[in-house]
Amino acid sequence: MSRPLPGVFDQALASAVRAPSPHNTQPWRFVVEHDVIEVWLDRERLLTVADPHGREARLACGAAAFNLVICLRANGLAVQVRMLPDPAEPDLIAVVRLDGNQKSTAAERKLAEAVFRRHTNRRPMLDKDVPSAVRSALKSAALQEGGQVEYLDASGRYTPVASLVRQAEALQAEDSAFRAEAAHWTHREADSPDGVPKTASGPPPHGHGVVSLRASHENEDLPAREFEREPLLGAVLTRDRGPHAEVRAGMAMQRVLLTATAEGLATSFLSQPFETPRTRASLDRLFAGLGQPHTLLRIGYGYPTRLTSRRPVEDVLTHRAGSDVPAE
């Protein structure tokens, strides 16, 4: 049986909490027992209006599990990962168990290092195309985790998806509960341990872009800026649907985001159409035959923006009684 080196679990957990999550809710907690780390969904942190079933929260937990795993592997540790292993415990997202040593690869080390640079960039992107070799690298990243990236320009779905983003945005603007929930989690101070700080918001768009940032993620203190008219948009899909597919999609999404970061790309999300039932059903129909869409990523080149904070690891970590944690 393997035994974690002192400090390796600390580093892995510090990586895990750098995962993206809707409105930076950080809907996760971790339990360490000897050579195992469990990733749990924290239901207290669900967006009850935008994400009542925890779909986006499971994507975030899948991303956190991916960060854990890539950090352990980059440190020369082999791991076994079981996703949603216990039907009686649907909130147990993943069990990551050490499984001996294994030489790390340069690719693993590159992704593990990108964990601490990846962030959501809500500023306009530069007028520079993403080369086809890089587009292919992102597709391969998703495939490696059992997911899929479908570029909307290549698939002829750009215009209908952009229209669903706008429709969802309009529906959400009319929904006072939605607006209140978004207001609660956004426009925070820069050092807020959760939620989206104003410093991570984008400038208001000048004129009407083809796709829009969320109104709640605009910072009115910044002058309006022209956004790119047709950003590269990639949908993350899985073959199946349901909680298991959502965790897998979260892992695939995170490998894509870290690969993009390592390639010098900026990324952001457009989740509005997933959050209203009508537009989500239309999205499902649009991708029927290809797979289940889980999230939509905007990908391009941009100037890095500020990282957002996280709650300290101690706040989200429990050591299970009897766990044999090596002394530091």
Ligand SMILES: Cc1cc2nc3c(=O)[nH]c(=O)nc-3n(C[C@H](O)[C@H](O)[C@H](O)COP(=O)(O)O)c2cc1C
């Ligand atoms: C499933 C999911 C959906 C998200 N949807 C949006 C979105 O629609 N708009 C947006 O600007 N950011 C979105 N985000 C990004 C989060 O707001 C962001 O991850 C969080 O604030 C933490 O910031 P960071 O990504 O810069 O570390 C989403 C993140 C996840 C995981």
